[in-house]
Amino acid sequence: MTRPDNGRFAVPESRADRRDPAADGAADRPAPVARPAPARVDPLAGARCVLLDFDGPLCRFFAGPPGGPASLAPGFADELRTLLDELPDLRARLAPLPDPHEVYRRTTAALRHGGQPEHPVVAAMRKRLDELELAAAGATAVPTPGAAGLLARLADRGVLLGVASNNSEPAIRVFLERARLARWFEDGPVVGRPDDAGLMKPDPTVLQGALAYWPVRPDACVLVGDSPADAAAAAAAGVAFCGYHREPEKRRLLRELPGAPPAVAALAELAPAGRVAVT
Missing domain, CATH: 3.40.50.1000 (HAD superfamily/HAD-like)
Incomplete structure (x- = not known):
């Protein structure tokens, strides 16, 4: 862009002569203030x-030992299921469960629902689960x-x-x-x-x-x-x-x-x- 000089000839416009309308008044605007991140709420605040x-x-x-399985839970569940050899239908229904607590819980519920809340397998499974957990507590749990x-x-x-x-x-x-x-x-x-x-x-x-x-x-x-x-x-x-x-x-x-x-x-x-x- 050029500008006229006394109507005789044009000279190049300098950068200083160029104005950005959007910048007008920018010096009058306050600088943006950084807002601190909201404080994280402590879920335990005030708890007695x-x-x-x-x-x-x-x-x-149920952490596994070094060089062993990542979790002992599936193996414990398998061991509890061996106590169901005399109840093959129930054992088959519980086969996919990797959690020993769920095997124990559902065994107890199924036998109670079937009118056998005192079935010997309930006490045997409780005892074996206690033993497995005690061993893990003393050796592999982290x-x-x-x-x-x-x-x-x-x-x-x-x-x-x-x-x-x-x-x-x-x-x-x-x-x-x-x-x-x-x-x-x-x-x-x-x-x-x-x-x-x-x-x-x-x-x-x-x-x-x-x-x-x-x-x-x-x-x-x-x-x-x-x-x-x-x-x-x-x-x-x-x-x-x-x-x-x-x-x-x-x-x-x-x-x-x-x-x-x-x-x-x-x-x-x-x-x-x-x-x-x-x-």
Whole structure:
């Protein structure tokens, strides 16, 4: 573009002469202010007591040994099914299940439905599951990363701590001692699998047994768990639920449960440093 000079000839327009209409008034506008990211809400804030499921939040209970299978659970389930040799139809129905707890639970339910709640296989399966869990607790189970730190932070807040689990209580206590976590539960309940498989979570019996240990209202407590059964038990007991799982898809499923509970990928996300007085 050129400009006339006294009408005689044209000279090139300089860059300084060019104006950007959109820039007019830009100097008068305030510079954008960076907004801080919203603070993450602590799902355990204000809780007087926190109950933890055992397998998941506190340990990888069925972790396999080095050089072995990634999980011992399918092998444990297979071993429980060997007790069903005299009940081949039931054994065939339970063949696809990789979870020993589900094999035990569904065996008990099927025999109860068939009018045989005291069938010898129920007691035999309970005993064998206890033995398998005790062995895993003493040898192969590994602590969940961040579990010790979370317990320490909660204890520093004055929060009451307990365990509410479908695993056997003796196995839980053996692992807590082995992993040096037992001291956090010296003044709290450790409630494990009931003798009646029908009272395992999602039934609230395990949570109610733990809550009876303290003179606190259920709505002052939070359960940290990793499964829909944990969430259902918490809801039935009137306890808030906070999900934990390492796998994104499992966290998504937990967040889509009724009430849209929170679900975290790491225990380090829970109970940041600070103290909440318990009265």
